[in-house]
Amino acid sequence: MTALEALYRDVVLEHNRRPRNFRRMAAPCGCTDGVNPLCGDRLMVCLRLDGETIAEASFEGSGCAIAVASASMMTEAVAGRTRTQALALADAVSGMLRERSGDLLDGDLAALAAVSAYPSRVKCATLAWEALRAGLTSGATRVSTEDEGAPQDTWAQANESARNGH
Ligand code: ZN
Numbered sequence: 231m232t233a234l235e236a237l238y239r240d241v242v243l244e245h246n247r248r249p250r251n252f253r254r255m256a257a258p259c260g261c262t263d264g265v266n267p268l269c270g271d272r273l274m275v276c277l278r279l280d281g282e283t284i285a286e287a288s289f290e291g292s293g294c295a296i297a298v299a300s301a302s303m304m305t306e307a308v309a310g311r312t313r314t315q316a317l318a319l320a321d322a323v324s325g326m327l328r329e330r331s332g333d334l335l336d337g338d339l340a341a342l343a344a345v346s347a348y349p350s351r352v353k354c355a356t357l358a359w360e361a362l363r364a365g366l367t368s369g370a371t372r373v374s375t376e377d378e379g380a381p382q383d384t385w386a387q388a389n390e391s392a393r394n395g396h
Pocket of ligand 1: 266269270271293294295296297353354
């Protein structure tokens with residue numbers, strides 16, 4: 231086992247056993263459901279923004295160890311970052327996983343690089359990051375790793391319906 235594989239195993243197991251920010255958020259600005267039909271992962275990522283800064287990120291739902299661990303790391307990594315910084319980090323994670331490109335990231339995120347050796351699991355690892363990206367860019371309430379072709383509701387529409395009591 232290489233050093234990266236050992237790090238990966240330890241970090242994924244640890245985050246999966248004790249996921250960070252795994253809870254329902256009281257007053258989110260919006261939540262985005264991330265679904266990965268290929269594996270059965272379904273995670274809802276919620277964000278609370280303070281201006282351009284992500285004050286709080288949380289997730290709930292269920293998924294495989296890689297999906298849960300990556301979501302746990304994501305919520306820790308983006309808290310306190312600006313919208314732009316968080317999207318840049320999502321790009322860096324995605325690049326590292328899909329193209330094995332770019333520099334290794336710091337801390338626990340570096341361990342995710344090992345997933346790039348298992349292409350069928352890459353979508354598990356990127357799921358929470360894609361939900362984050364969708365929330366921050368289009369404000370979509372749902373994102374799938376597979377193209378579903380259906381129009382997506384947005385945070386604005388969801389908040390509007392909530393206000394109207396629907
Ligand atoms: Zn999975």
